[in-house]
Amino acid sequence: MARIASGDPLPATVEAAKTADAGDCFIGEASTVCCLPGLVNVGVQKAGTGELQTWLGVHPAVKVHGGEVHFFDDQERTPSCNAQWRGHLRLRYARFLWKRQRLREADVRGRLLFEKTPAYFDRAQPRQVACAIPAARVLIMLREPAARAHSAYDMCQREQEGRWCKAPFAQVVERVLVGGGGNSSDAAPLHTSRRQMQRSPHLRRLFLMGHYSTFMRRWLDVFVWPHVGVLWLEQFKADPFACMHAVERFAGLAHHPYRTVATRNEAGLYVVGRSKSDYERKRAPSPWAAGDTRAVVSATAALEAAMVRVRAYYAPSQRRLAQLLQKTNTSLLPELPSPVTGLL
Numbered sequence: 001m002a003r004i005a006s007g008d009p010l011p012a013t014v015e016a017a018k019t020a021d022a023g024d025c026f027i028g029e030a031s032t033v034c035c036l037p038g039l040v041n042v043g044v045q046k047a048g049t050g051e052l053q054t055w056l057g058v059h060p061a062v063k064v065h066g067g068e069v070h071f072f073d074d075q076e077r078t079p080s081c082n083a084q085w086r087g088h089l090r091l092r093y094a095r096f097l098w099k100r101q102r103l104r105e106a107d108v109r110g111r112l113l114f115e116k117t118p119a120y121f122d123r124a125q126p127r128q129v130a131c132a133i134p135a136a137r138v139l140i141m142l143r144e145p146a147a148r149a150h151s152a153y154d155m156c157q158r159e160q161e162g163r164w165c166k167a168p169f170a171q172v173v174e175r176v177l178v179g180g181g182g183n184s185s186d187a188a189p190l191h192t193s194r195r196q197m198q199r200s201p202h203l204r205r206l207f208l209m210g211h212y213s214t215f216m217r218r219w220l221d222v223f224v225w226p227h228v229g230v231l232w233l234e235q236f237k238a239d240p241f242a243c244m245h246a247v248e249r250f251a252g253l254a255h256h257p258y259r260t261v262a263t264r265n266e267a268g269l270y271v272v273g274r275s276k277s278d279y280e281r282k283r284a285p286s287p288w289a290a291g292d293t294r295a296v297v298s299a300t301a302a303l304e305a306a307m308v309r310v311r312a313y314y315a316p317s318q319r320r321l322a323q324l325l326q327k328t329n330t331s332l333l334p335e336l337p338s339p340v341t342g343l344l
């Protein structure tokens with residue numbers, strides 16, 4: 001059972017923070033409260049972490065942060081996790097987490113505190129997170145890695161318009177993934193072009209993040225395995241109710257009747273209130289918008305071929321992940337989704 005913020009808050013001092021853990025709260029000046037989360041969703045980007053936060057936000061026994069925290073992103077390596085350091089780290093983290101919200105005891109008493117930062121999966125040092133909140137439940141949401149990479153690239157094109165994502169995804173794949181013959185059945189393994197990866201840290205992250213087993217091992221090295229739970233966006237798409245039930249069991253929460261509050265949106269997905277899935281797919285890429293049929297057909301074919309290539313690139317790594325999930329028993333649902341099992 002994850003720690004629920006039900007006890008009396010500790011004084012907001014380093015001394016008190018030395019003995020705190022996930023789910024504990026600190027009371028500071030003017031009775032303001034800040035807490036350490038009991039449940040942290042550490043990733044991955046584009047695997048439905050925003051949606052999960054929305055669903056947990058309507059659970060009466062959960063207090064969600066509401067945004068993304070990024071406290072542990074790219075922090076410097078710390079020499080050791082001694083008591084003094086732990087005390088400081090916990091206080092800084094709890095204060096940072098709630099700096100934009102004036103929490104009162106009544107907001108948190110008896111509730112599970114939740115934060116999500118998908119960037120933690122590959123950008124945080126799990127050892128540091130474990131130093132701050134060793135008893136926390138760590139939720140890892142994954143998504144078939146080729147679809148994840150495409151979705152992340154698409155988001156960059158739509159929202160960030162960065163230089164690194166100007167070219168169509170299919171062109172980038174052609175440039176970055178080398179070896180093989182473009183066919184998943186080719187014997188030669190695909191790997192990333194060192195030169196292309198050195199040129200763009202964004203592309204490097206886009207492709208490397210999908211080697212889930214590499215990053216997962218780092219989390220499993222420092223958190224006890226029953227405290228780490230894995231869920232797939234594909235599972236959430238297929239049955240969000242089973243997923244929410246599994247998350248509740250994982251976090252020690254009472255069952256909430258999500259079926260009574262969820263509706264289906266235009267995309268046919270279950271949502272509670274506003275969802276990214278309501279509007280993300282409505283924005284069309286340029287050839288579609290221009291209505292140029294030939295361009296659409298050729299862009300679709302190029303994208304499909306690129307996706308085959310990306311899936312082939314990730315196949316060995318997906319096999320390693322399957323073994324890791326089996327060994328550690330960290331899947332929250334017993335059945336792996338078909339786009340994932342297809343690769344294993």
Ligand SMILES: Nc1ncnc2c1ncn2[C@@H]1O[C@H](COP(=O)(O)OS(=O)(=O)O)[C@@H](OP(=O)(O)O)[C@H]1O
Nearest residue numbers: 045046047048049050051151237269270275277280
């Ligand atoms: N209710 C529901 N059911 C199934 N799938 C859903 C739902 N809500 C959001 N989504 C899809 O989740 C994808 C976004 O994931 P994230 O919220 O983790 O994105 S982000 O990293 O925070 O930007 C994004 O996927 P893509 O549209 O394929 O990019 C969303 O469409």
